[in-house]
Amino acid sequence: MTRLKQLALAAAATLVAAAPGTPTDAKRPVELGDYYRVETVTSPAISPDGGRVAFVRNRIVESENRRLSEIWLAPSDGSAPAVRLTSPSFSASEPRFSPDGKLLAFSSRRPLPGAASQADEATVWFLRLDGPGGEAFQIEGVRSTPHFSPDNKWIAFTRAAKRPTGEAPARSDLERRIDERFKGRIYDWLSYRGDGRGYLPDPRDPLASPPEELFVVAREGGPARQLTQLGVDVGSVAWRPDSRALVVSADTHQRDEWSYERADLWLVPLEGETRRLTDDGHHHSDSAFSADGGSLVFTRQLGLSQVIQAKQDKGAPVDLYRMDLGSGALRNLTADWDLVPGAPVWCADGSVLVEAETGGEAQLFRVSAAGGRVEPVTNGHRRLGGVSVSRDGGRIAYSAQDATHPADVFSANADGSDERRLSAVSDAWLREVELQPAERLSYTSKDGTRVEGWILLPASYREQSSPVPLVLQIHGGPHAAYGAAFSFPFQLLAARGYAVLYTNPRGSTGYGEAFQWATWGGGWGLKDAEDVLAGVDAALAKYRIDPQRLGVGGYSYGGFLTNWIIGHTTRFAAAVSGAGISNWVSDYGTADIPRTKESEFYGPPWEARSQALLIRQSPVHYAGAVVTPTLFLHGEADWRVPIEQGEQMYVALKKRRIPARFVRYPDTGHGDWTPWNTVHRYHQELRWWDERLGAALQRPRR
Numbered sequence: 001m002t003r004l005k006q007l008a009l010a011a012a013a014t015l016v017a018a019a020p021g022t023p024t025d026a027k028r029p030v031e032l033g034d035y036y037r038v039e040t041v042t043s044p045a046i047s048p049d050g051g052r053v054a055f056v057r058n059r060i061v062e063s064e065n066r067r068l069s070e071i072w073l074a075p076s077d078g079s080a081p082a083v084r085l086t087s088p089s090f091s092a093s094e095p096r097f098s099p100d101g102k103l104l105a106f107s108s109r110r111p112l113p114g115a116a117s118q119a120d121e122a123t124v125w126f127l128r129l130d131g132p133g134g135e136a137f138q139i140e141g142v143r144s145t146p147h148f149s150p151d152n153k154w155i156a157f158t159r160a161a162k163r164p165t166g167e168a169p170a171r172s173d174l175e176r177r178i179d180e181r182f183k184g185r186i187y188d189w190l191s192y193r194g195d196g197r198g199y200l201p202d203p204r205d206p207l208a209s210p211p212e213e214l215f216v217v218a219r220e221g222g223p224a225r226q227l228t229q230l231g232v233d234v235g236s237v238a239w240r241p242d243s244r245a246l247v248v249s250a251d252t253h254q255r256d257e258w259s260y261e262r263a264d265l266w267l268v269p270l271e272g273e274t275r276r277l278t279d280d281g282h283h284h285s286d287s288a289f290s291a292d293g294g295s296l297v298f299t300r301q302l303g304l305s306q307v308i309q310a311k312q313d314k315g316a317p318v319d320l321y322r323m324d325l326g327s328g329a330l331r332n333l334t335a336d337w338d339l340v341p342g343a344p345v346w347c348a349d350g351s352v353l354v355e356a357e358t359g360g361e362a363q364l365f366r367v368s369a370a371g372g373r374v375e376p377v378t379n380g381h382r383r384l385g386g387v388s389v390s391r392d393g394g395r396i397a398y399s400a401q402d403a404t405h406p407a408d409v410f411s412a413n414a415d416g417s418d419e420r421r422l423s424a425v426s427d428a429w430l431r432e433v434e435l436q437p438a439e440r441l442s443y444t445s446k447d448g449t450r451v452e453g454w455i456l457l458p459a460s461y462r463e464q465s466s467p468v469p470l471v472l473q474i475h476g477g478p479h480a481a482y483g484a485a486f487s488f489p490f491q492l493l494a495a496r497g498y499a500v501l502y503t504n505p506r507g508s509t510g511y512g513e514a515f516q517w518a519t520w521g522g523g524w525g526l527k528d529a530e531d532v533l534a535g536v537d538a539a540l541a542k543y544r545i546d547p548q549r550l551g552v553g554g555y556s557y558g559g560f561l562t563n564w565i566i567g568h569t570t571r572f573a574a575a576v577s578g579a580g581i582s583n584w585v586s587d588y589g590t591a592d593i594p595r596t597k598e599s600e601f602y603g604p605p606w607e608a609r610s611q612a613l614l615i616r617q618s619p620v621h622y623a624g625a626v627v628t629p630t631l632f633l634h635g636e637a638d639w640r641v642p643i644e645q646g647e648q649m650y651v652a653l654k655k656r657r658i659p660a661r662f663v664r665y666p667d668t669g670h671g672d673w674t675p676w677n678t679v680h681r682y683h684q685e686l687r688w689w690d691e692r693l694g695a696a697l698q699r700p701r702r
Contacts, residue, residue: 027434029459029495030488032686034433035679036062038488039425040407042069043386045095046397050390051076052129053397054085054095054104055409057425065676071095071106073129076395076411078420085127086136092125094145098219099152099391102130107145110136124157140221149243153219154270156246158234160210161226190257194592195640196669204255206231214248214268227268231255235263236298238287245269247277247287247296253305260595262303265296267325277323281306286343288352290369296323297333297344297352297369308599314517315479315599320344320354322369333367337374338512341365347393347414353377355387357510359452360483364398364416377416381440381484389414397422403438403454405430406486434459436494438484441501443538446530452511453503453535454482456494457543467546469693470499472536472572474554474561478507478519478528489682496686498551498693501539505531507557520600522613524557525564532561533569548573549693553685555579555633556641556670560619563649566630567622574692575630576685579641579670582649584614590642623652629659631688633681635668661688 044055053076058069069091074082086092090110097104107122124146125136139146139155147156171179185199193199201208212233215224228234228248236249246268253259265277265284277296278284287298302316320334320341333352334341342355351366358376362383367374378384382402389396393414401407406426412419438454445451461468471493475482482502490500504511505528506518518527539545551574554562559580566575581587585605588597594604601617603610615621630653634646646662653660663684665677673681 028432030433030435030491031495032492032679032683034429034492035488035682036060036675037426037429038406038486039429040401041399041409041423041425042407043093043095044388044397044399044409045097046076046388046390046395046411047097047101048099048391049101050392050395052101053388053409053411053422054097055082055397055399055423056093056095057082057084057423059425060675062675065674067091067675069093071104071127072423073104074409074422076397076420076422078411078422082409082423093122096146096148098148099150102128104129105146106136108136113138139217139219141215141217141224142221143215143224147237147239147246148219149239150241151243153243154216155219156214156216156227156237156239157224158212158214158237159224161213162210163206191592193639195638196672204257206255214246216270227270228266228274230266230274236285236287238289238296240289240293241291242293244271247289249285249287258305260304260308262305265298265323277325277328288344288346290346290350291348294325295369296325297321297346298323299341299344304595304599308603311602314513314520317513320352320367322371331371333369333371334374337367339365339374340509345387345389345393347389348391349393351393353387353389353396353414355384357481357483359510360454360481360504361510362483364396377414378412379416383483383485401486402484403456403486404435434495435491441503441535441538441542443534445505445527445534447527449506449515449527449531451503451505451531451535453501453538455502455539455543456490456500458494458497458499460497461499461544465544467544467549468497468499469549469551469689470501470536470539470545471551471553471689471693472532473500473502474532474552474558475502475504475508476554476556476558477509478505478524478557478561479509479516480557481508481510483510489685492682492686493689496690498689499539499543499545501535503532503535505529505535522601522610522617524600525561525568525617525619528561529565529568533565536571547571551575551689551693552628553577557581559641559646562630563619564617564622566626566628567619568625570625570627572628574688575628576633576688577630577646577649578633578681579635579638580619580645580649581641582620582645582652583618585611585618586648587642587645588614590639590644592639620648620652623649623656626653626656626658629692630661631684632660632662633665633684634662635665635670635673637667638670640670 039059042056046053054073056069057072071086071092072082092106092108094107104127109122124142143159144157189202203209214228214234217224230250232254234248234250238247249263251263262283267275282300283303287296300321301318318340319332322331339356345353350369364377365374366377382400385399387398397411399407408423436456441453481504493500507528550572552572553576555578559577562577563580601610601613605611605614632646632650634643650662
């Protein structure tokens, strides 16, 4: 009996895969505390023979205020329930199989051998899958994400290559005491802090910021051998099919503080000199070899520094390219395809698979390595992610979600047929609660542009004739998209009696380049605002919505557009602005990414053209027209949109005696919200909407 079958029998009672939407007895509405019960699946990895799928199961440990991820394993035909492979005491992620399927590698901060507490950083662990279960172990020399060679003889990985530090400069006793007593920071470099990363070492200095070079170690472990000496970080590692060389990406301009990423490709043999393959000002990533090793496919786009220097009126297209390694000739495989390809997977039949957003969906597509029409592989109103392909390209695995189902893992044939659901992580909860389906709302904006949106209607909408309040939600980005994905806060609002409208205005991804870059050139707050407001008009025309009880809210870019909208219309009775820009000029010098201003607003605030745009598109300058009561939510450690942005708008409203409230979250950045803070934030939002909009149906809390 195989280890998978043994584990499956032992765990059959713990996880029963039930089809979503199974009829049950009366369900209850979603409640705030349900946030802790929603589980999701990410990072599926299919075994080389296509017979098994490992994936990450994510859940929340409420009592410990932490998110926990575990590695689970399932047969790809769905013939047995998935089983847990890793200990629930410590999170685990990034599963990947060895070429023979006998080992499963994963990343975890579990304690190192002989240590009493968990490691400061994630390390690589391995599990044997070819026999009875055993403890996770480490392979000597492997320090980070392993890349197994096709012949199973080598493991490649990247790690910091330390350089000799030399002798410290001599200091007098007084100088030593002065330094020991100083508790501040000194820096003279530009990128001195990053959101979620804290204060950063000098990126110009290899001693302070050692480069992540490429190393290789024998499959059974041992001393690691350094293969690259590029002096900058190496990424996108891919083995050549003969296991005698690899291709990596690396940006030789990395230590130039005034250059944005433009990584090139490098061929790295196990024996011999590293050879540069590209040097054309473009950014290259996500390489994959053809079966004969003679060609590469990869994604390619013009580097942002070149875009800014050329003063382009739009961002650079991302396309899938093929390179003949003999001649160096390039061919654009997606020149006529107006979507953005993800990381390519080259299949044995000569085709290439890529993920891409299309409208509100995310699907899998196929294109011939010789070029031609890009064909869809999967369909349905849902969002796929993390596609993994078996060695022969015959079987695939992926996660999928929609508006009423959090992400689970599926497998299918490479043409999308014979789909099997392999996990059911939230089904027990789904059988208890009443979720609202998303209705698609396609409409025309002010200038005739077609825009896509969705609306969740509360259960009360079908039970009564009186109009319901509506909350317009605006996504972040702006180069992102809403769509066929599960949203707990949206379902929570619908359960409380609110209609929830969410749309993809211009600037959103998945609708082609012209649509995505329509806000470029200081257009934030113009066409995009017209688009979301036209969505409100469309909802008012089609549904029983109370026009006197409209709310608007969003986070990040959604917070910016909320700040902008309340300064340009009085139609909303309440607003919630989360981490939103209010002043582009001050944001330029305080945020960790000046790039958005330099590209989409054409430059820094001291140049006349960009200065005019940055001032014109700053919501705080229109605060004199705001009458909408607004709740501000912000993390105090947010360096992507520093908290002073929320403070400026809040003070402007309070000075004018407009009702406003500010909720600050210590030690919270732009995206690293803990479970407790997340639930507190949702609670504050619910209170604000209830106070200002008063949902038609207030369901009792349980």
